[in-house]
Amino acid sequence: MENQSVLHVKNLSKKFGSFEAVKDVSFSVNKGDVFGFLGPNGAGKSTTIRCLLSLIKPNSGKIELFGKSLATDRAEILQNIGSIIEKPDFYKYLSAQKNLEIFARISGATVTQREIAEMLDFVGLGNRAKDRVKGFSHGMKQRLGIAQTLLHKPDLIVLDEPTTGLDPQGIIEIRNLILRLKAEQNKTILLSSHQLSEIELIANRMVIINQGCSIVEGNVQELLNNEETVVRVEIDSSDKAIELINSNLQISTVDRISATIFEVVMVKSRVPELSKLLVESGLQIQAIEPKRKLEDYFIKIIQS
């Protein structure tokens, strides 16, 4: 059941006047995925997400959620989706609790007052339930947004830039919340973010889109492992290690940085091979750190 498709987007296109914001975007999100939706500013991420939530009508293409077409089963599908688009905006003149009551009433599910209170506790706003949203910080609104998203117990959660504008503490809180949702409730999460390190930490699959087109889709670790990466090694003798590598491993680029530090360009999947060689040689290893992160991969893909 793990590979059961929750969301399937095929050849989605949307034009605003003569500007083609989304061109033939296709991707699939499977049940239980934390799916990263990446792209630079203006790539068409928000437009695609708005299409998924029926905020924007696509010009062409197919959107299927839970095996049903969004075009024909909109209400039924949206009952099963919770979302935050860009930033969670609420009725500022109402309290956190009243806001949740408003959205619960039109969520298509029966949500009790107790469930609302529990949800506010879950996101750490239990003691601010009666306070007007007007006085809430951005982080608190974001957490209230998460509460609103989860209130009707949806299977798919769509989070568009949920960490934008948050301080490091807020980013960690949202990250932990997403990980909890995945671990405790096995929710499927579609996560669009500029925080590539966040995506790398929590997403298992991803798609990268640029200029309205989907460029690459797949398992995050597989995509990164198949790419050449810079591995930084801290060791008691760089020279001895480099000699060993040159004679035992077919690696083209090895750069000596200092007497104790050198860098190797290699595919990430060969890192265990390298560490085994160095350990068996009796050299004292302080650190082996693959430097290439999702950011590098992302930039390479976008530039290509």
Add this chain to the structure above:
Amino acid sequence: MLLRNTYNEFIKIVSKPRSFLGFGALTILISLIIFAMKMDGETIVSFITASFEQTLSFNGKIVNGNLIAFIILQMLVVHIPLLVALVTGDLISGEAAMGTIRMLASKPISRTKIVFSKFLAGAIYTLLLTIWLGILSLVVSHLVFGSGDLIVLNSDGLVILQEADILWRFGLGFCVAFLALLTVATLSICFSAFAENSIGPIVATMAVIIVFTIIGSLDVTVFDSIKPYLFTTHMASWRSFFEDPIPFESIYQSIIVLIIHIVLLVLITIFKFNKKDITS
């Protein structure tokens, strides 16, 4: 879902301070009018009746609750549309300005139902404002001035209505006044679907009312053919209930024109809102 969202919309309306501006403004204005009429009402009315006193003799209490209620209605029905538009003009565009439209439109409720629920909530607000106007103008002025026959000055002359023959006229008059205000509310909701800020629809609604009222009052032949179709022409139809005999045919015509306006404006709003890409 429609009723649930109508309830939501009503909660939103009553939670906004601006929704009480109308009630506050009406209370202050009517209190001022009642106070002024209490102080100087006899003098004001004697100016009007002076020209008739050579041929008619006025006995009894001319300045009574019925006359004051009529004067209040006459004075305020022109201004109340602003108070209505202040709230209803914000119903869709306010959500766009606040960003909550994204949350609302991504819920499992159709956009048509969203518009309908906003229209219903706007209608309830307009009704409450009309009832408040009725309570203040009729009940309070009766408490202050007492009851009596109503003397109304029409273009045809004076109409004197018996005390027992007045209340039902006010009742029906308020119903038509409500319909006129509902047309204004629907117009502002319609403008609201085209805008992304709160002020635009309110200003646009008032601009339309002013322009249509000016066209209606201009004695120019070229406008004669369109005047019967302007809703502003029919906004003062409530006054016809204070004529003798009552021109029911003209009132029915006004009611039909106002209802056609409401239906058309709701349909335009639904069409626009359904077509709208929510990018805010």
